[in-house]
Amino acid sequence: MEKKSFTYAIALLVFILSLFPANAYDSFSVPPDVHIVLDPYSVVYEGDIVPCVVTGNVTCKYWQINNQSHHTTFFGVSPVVFDPEPTPLNETFVNFTVVVENEYGTDSETIPLMVKRIYFGDIHWHTTLCDGMYPLNKMYSNAVADHYLDFAAYTGHGEFIDRLDIGYWRVVFQNLLHYIRYGRNDWETIKSEAEDHYTPGEFTTFLGFEWSACQAYPGGFRQSKYGWEDVSHVNFYYRDVYPEAMSYSAWEAHTYDDIFQKMSEEADKGHLNIGFTHHPLAKAYWMNVGNKHLFPISFTVNWSVLASKIENSGARNRVFRGVEVYSQWGTAIGRFSELPITWSYAEEACCDKSDYWVESAFWEWSKHLQGVPFVMIASSDIHRVDRPGSAQGRITTKPNPAGIVAVYAVHNTREEIWDALNNCSAYASQLLKIRANVRFDDQMALGQWINCSSPLRIRITAHSTFPGEDCSGKTMCPHGYLDTELAYPVQDIWLLKKDRIRGQPWCTVVGHVTPDRSLAVVNFEDYDVQPNDFYFVAIRQKGQLVDPDTGVDEYMAFLGPVFINQVNLGTEESG
Structure with a gap:
């Protein structure tokens, strides 16, 4: 009986196999085939996944930009475009190639794509032209020599006088000299230094300044019914080094309305500009006696005033783009x-x-400023270090390493980096070049308002740091940091949103994963999405313990927010 059953089984197996074509027996013995499922000339952001269909057994796969390095960052059979080579300045598109191999052969496909690479910069720091300790030329020269940053911008306080290189007390003297109308303006020097250190494709500079209304200068207290809540420090950046562009101080512009009006008028003259508030929680003191801090000066940002109490909201919306969520002062979210x-x-x-x-800024924008963009960036606000983008702090109340801002752009040029900042195509990182990308219903929309489906689908990709150089030839290691301390994985990824239950200023965690790998691809869905919600992402990786006194050896990147305009209920396909 058992022998007869075995015979029947063999016959059935032979019959089933006969139904398949002859080449099916050898499906793993043929060359693979690859097809890129993306339209030629599409726009791809660093961190995007380029969808591919691959058949056959693949033992090796890689992707290339213009036949250069073999990249091996993949999600399944689809490339994850991290650290692509920069697009040549005279080109808009690159040849993007996917190659698959096995022992029987090789297949590839190439299509033209526009690739927006991530570039990193530090756009808030100081020199002896205001209350810093090192000359402007030295700061720029060190930044170029370090070969870490892709772009930088000096943002001296708006009150400039010449050759009082005496650190912080310069602020006191410049106020006194202003009263007697004495002193020269260093604005032309700042313009010429920005031009001298600009090398398109290699290192980009901006013309900028910091409007600095607070208790150290006029502003707010007498000029506004909101007092000192109607002032802060705002860094402004021009799209070009315009010969006639102006800088402004609290002597000329006392309140938010004043400075936004001034900068809007500059834009009317063709001097395009954008602004970001600096670290919003900080305070300092005019004097320290022993362990006592006397005469406080606040550098805070009251988000309610900035979002809903501005009279000239059109000027604000025209030039204002977001907040410095991290600097050497500290982290302003969490x-x-x-x-x-x-x-x-x-x-x-x-x-x-x-x-x-x-978090309050996100709430205020979601309540009062529908359609108005707002994004997080980071920079250093370095005063006592001789270069931007450094791991060193060197001051008791600001011991932290620099922050850097990441932007997505095709080329490292002044116009394209500025345009990325203007479009809020940017995010914040604490010192390290943490690469990341987040799409909401397949939309790249950092800082923007979007229409979405329900459930809302969010995809986050991230790549941790690595030793050596990236594919642009820039080092991955900042000044004051060890190259051996860069080979750590992505430790955590959080997705957060407005907490409608607890109310302002609370946010809640929608999802949290611990990838523990250098390349992370994470997908979330939110079925509870409503108009005027907002979302943001935080990513953490381990790094060097640069200051044993702090005990901190973790670094974070912050992306967002993304605001929800309308929700298409019941839609199953992504928008």
Whole structure:
């Protein structure tokens, strides 16, 4: 009986196999085939996944830009475009090739794509032309020599006088000299230094300044019914080094309305510009006696005033783009987000009030400024280090490493980097070049308002740091940091949104994963998406313990927010 059953089984197997074509027996013994499922001349952002269909057994695969390096970052059979070579300045598109191989052969496909690479910069720092310790030329020269940053911008305080290179006390003297109308303007020097250090494709500079209204200068207290809540420090950046462009101080512009009006008028003259507030929680002191801090000066940003109390809202919306969420002062998000706060403010340098935290900014924008963009960036605000983008702090109340801003652009040129910042195509990172990308219903929309489906689909890709150089030839290692401390994986990825239950300023975690790998691809869905919601992403990786006194060896990147305009309920396909 058993022998007869075995015979029947063999016969059935032979019959089943006969139904397949002859080449099916050898499906793993043929060359593979690859097809890129993307239209030629599409726009791809660094971190995007280029969809591919591959048949056959693949033992090796890689992707290339213009037949250069073999890249091996993949999600399944589809390339994840991290660290692509820069597009040549005289070209708009590159040849993007996917290659698959096995022992029986090789197949490839090439299509033209526009690739927006991630470039990193530090656009808030100081020199002896205001209250910094090192000359402007030295700061720029060190930044170029370090070969770490792709772009930089000096943002001296708007009150400039000449040759008082005496550190912080320059502020006191410049106020006195202003009263007697004495002193020269260093604005032309700043313009010429920006031009001298600009090399398109290699290193980009901007003409900028920091409007600095606070208790150290006029502004707010007497000029506005909101007092000192109607001032802060705002860094402005021109799209070009316009010969006739102006800088402004609290002597000429006392309130937010004043400075936004001035900068809007500059734009009317063709001097395009954008602004970002600096770290929104900070305070300093005119004098320290022993362990006592006397005469506080607040550098805070009251987001309610900035979002809903501005009279000339059109001027604000025209030039204002977001917030410096991290600098050497500390991290201004996390207090109301259930996030760990790496590199926090020193207690004596922080105004811990809910109105000032960045979570409140997201809430205020979602309530009052529908359609108006807003994004997070980071920079250093270095005063006592001889270069931007450094791991060194060198001051008790600001011991933290520099922050850097990441932007997506085809070329490293002044116009394209500025356009990326203007379009909020940017994110913040604490010192390290953490590469990341987030799409909401397949839309790249950092800082923007979008229409979406329900459920809302979010895809996050991230790549941690690595030793050596990236594919642009820039080092991955910042000044004051060890190259051996760059080979760490992505540790955490959080997706957060507005917490409608607890209310302002609270945010809640929608999803949290711990990838523990250098390349991470994460997908989330949110079925509870509503108009005026907002979302943002935080990414963490381990790094060097640069200051044993702090005990901090983790670094974070912050992306967003993304605001929801309308929700198409019941839609199953992504928008």
